[in-house]
Amino acid sequence: MAKTAFPHTTASGLAGPMASLDGLLRDWLPRQRWFAGKDRPVTELRLLSLTELFPGCLHLLVHAGHAGGGHGAGHAGVPSPGGTPPPGDCYQVLLGVQEQLSPRLGRALIGRTRTGPLAGLVVYDALQDPRSAHLLQERLRQPGTAGPLRFEADPAVRIPPALPPRLLDAEQSNTSVVYGDAFILKVFRRIQPGVNPDLEVSGALARQGCRRVPAPAAWFRTVQPFGATLGVVQPYLRDASDGWTLALDALAGGQDFAGRAGELGRAMAEVHLALAAAFPADGADAAAGEGGHTAAAMAERLDAAARSVPALRPHVPGLRSAFAALAGGAAGPPVQRIHGDLHLGQVLRAGREWFVIDFEGEPSRPLAERRSPHSPVRDIAGMLRSFDYAARQRRPWRPEWARRCREAFCAGYASGSGWDPRHQHALLRAYETDRAVYEVLYEARHRPDWLAVPMAAIERLAVRGD
Structure with missing residues (x-):
C-alpha cells in the first residue's frame, strides 16, 4: 500500500501533487461520462483541495478551465476575491494510489505517475475499488472530519457496517455506489458552492412527511475552498x-x-x-x-x-x-x-x-x-x-x-x-x-x-x- 503523506494539502502545497497528476487527469477526465467539457480542450487543471481519506485514497477537488471559457456564471473554480468563481468547472475525484494495481481493478486504471511526489505509483478510480468504497461507507457511518471534509448523518437512521458495495454504471452526471441493496451513495461530480438541492430537498420533504422521496441518511461536504455538498446517502429501493x-x-x-x-x-x-x-x-x-x-x-x-x-x-x-x-x-x-x-x-x-x-x-x-x-x-x-x-x-x-x-x-x-x-x-x-x-x-x-x-x-x- 502506498504511503502518500497528504493528510490535507493546503493551497500553497498543491503544486507538488499536481506535478504527479496533471498529465494523467488531463487524459482521463475528458473520457468520463460526467465530464462536461468534452467538446472543448482543457487549457488548465488546478488542484483546489487534496485530502487523504485513508491510506491509499486521495480526495480531490479539481478545477478545469477550457478554451473559450466555461458554461457561464455559477461554475466553481477558485473563488475570486469578490466571491464569483472563474469560468470552468470544479470536479470531485477520488483516487486510489498504490505501488501495484490488482488485475481485478484493471478497468479502474488511470495510469502510473512519472514525476512529483507520487512518482512511480499507480493511480486509479477509487470508487471502482470495493475496499475504498467500503472504507468510504465507514466514514459516512461515523460522523467526523477529514481535513476540510465533514461527514454527517441523521442520528435516527442506522447504517449497518460491512455492507457489500456495488458501483452503478448507468449514471452520467454523478457516480453512485449501492451498499448491500439497502443504501445508495450518490457522489456528486460537478461541485458548486452551496447546498446541493438533492440533499436540501430530500431532507425538507422528509420533514414534511412526503413518502414519495427517499430521505437522506448521511452526507458529506467540504468547507474549503468553499462550502459545498459532495455526496448523500439514501435508502435504496432494491426492487424498484x-x-x-x-x-x-x-x-x-x-x-x-x-x-x-x-x-x-x-x-x-x-x-x-x-x-x-x-x-x-x-x-x-x-x-x-x-x-x-x-x-x-x-x-x-x-x-x-x-x-x-x-x-x-x-x-x-x-x-x-x-x-x-x-x-x-x-x-x-x-x-x-x-x-x-x-x-x-x-x-x-x-x-x-x-x-x-x-x-x-x-x-x-x-x-x-x-x-x-x-x-x-x-x-x-x-x-x-x-x-x-x-x-x-x-x-x-x-x-x-x-x-x-x-x-x-x-x-x-x-x-x-x-x-x-x-x-x-x-x-x-x-x-x-x-x-x-x-x-x-x-x-x-x-x-x-x-x-x-x-x-x-x-x-x-x-x-x-x-
Whole structure:
C-alpha cells in the first residue's frame, strides 16, 4: 500500500501533487461520462483541495478551465476575491494510489505517475475499488472530519457496517455506489458552492412527511475552498424499476403505459404540493410568477444553441414565438420549488407506488438558479418530452403511445393538484420548446445519433400556433 503523506494539502502545497497528476487527469477526465467539457480542450487543471481519506485514497477537488471559457456564471473554480468563481468547472475525484494495481481493478486504471511526489505509483478510480468504497461507507457511518471534509448523518437512521458495495454504471452526471441493496451513495461530480438541492430537498420533504422521496441518511461536504455538498446517502429501493425502463418494456411488449402514466401524474402532483409547503415562495415572487425575464432567458438559450447546432437555425423564428406567452405574462400556477430536471429516468416504481429521485436539477445550470422557484409547468413539460423520447426508441414510431401517456399524466396530475396542465397550452409549449432546445444541444455534443429525436419536436413546436 502506498504511503502518500497528504493528510490535507493546503493551497500553497498543491503544486507538488499536481506535478504527479496533471498529465494523467488531463487524459482521463475528458473520457468520463460526467465530464462536461468534452467538446472543448482543457487549457488548465488546478488542484483546489487534496485530502487523504485513508491510506491509499486521495480526495480531490479539481478545477478545469477550457478554451473559450466555461458554461457561464455559477461554475466553481477558485473563488475570486469578490466571491464569483472563474469560468470552468470544479470536479470531485477520488483516487486510489498504490505501488501495484490488482488485475481485478484493471478497468479502474488511470495510469502510473512519472514525476512529483507520487512518482512511480499507480493511480486509479477509487470508487471502482470495493475496499475504498467500503472504507468510504465507514466514514459516512461515523460522523467526523477529514481535513476540510465533514461527514454527517441523521442520528435516527442506522447504517449497518460491512455492507457489500456495488458501483452503478448507468449514471452520467454523478457516480453512485449501492451498499448491500439497502443504501445508495450518490457522489456528486460537478461541485458548486452551496447546498446541493438533492440533499436540501430530500431532507425538507422528509420533514414534511412526503413518502414519495427517499430521505437522506448521511452526507458529506467540504468547507474549503468553499462550502459545498459532495455526496448523500439514501435508502435504496432494491426492487424498484425506473420509469424509462418500464416505458421501454411496455413499448417492446406492445403494452399500454397510460395507466401508470396517470398514477405518475398524481404522484408528481403530491410531490409538488409537498415542495410548495416545504419551501414557501416569497409573496412577491409567487404573485409575479415567471414572465419576461424567463422568456428572455429561454430566447438567449435558443440563440446560443443555434450558434452551436446549425440544424436548429431555420427554426429559430418559429421557436421564438413559443416564448411569447411568457413574455406577455400568461396566467399560470404560482412559482414554487420544483424538481428542475424531471423525466422518466428520475422516477422509480416499487410495488404499486411511484417515487421521485434526483432533485439535483440540471448540473450545467448555476446552483442559485436550480434552487430558485419556477413554474411547476417546467417539470410537467420535462416529463411530457420524456414520453416522446421513449416512444421514439422503437420503430415504427408510435406517436399515439406518447399522446396517450401525455394525456394520462396530465389528467392524473390534475386530479391531485387542483389545476389541469392541459389548460396551460401556451405555457406548456414554451417550456417544452425550452426543453427541446436543451435536448438538441445535449445530443449534438454527447450523442449525435440521437439528435433526430429532439429535432422532430423542434419541427413540431416551431409551427404550432397554440
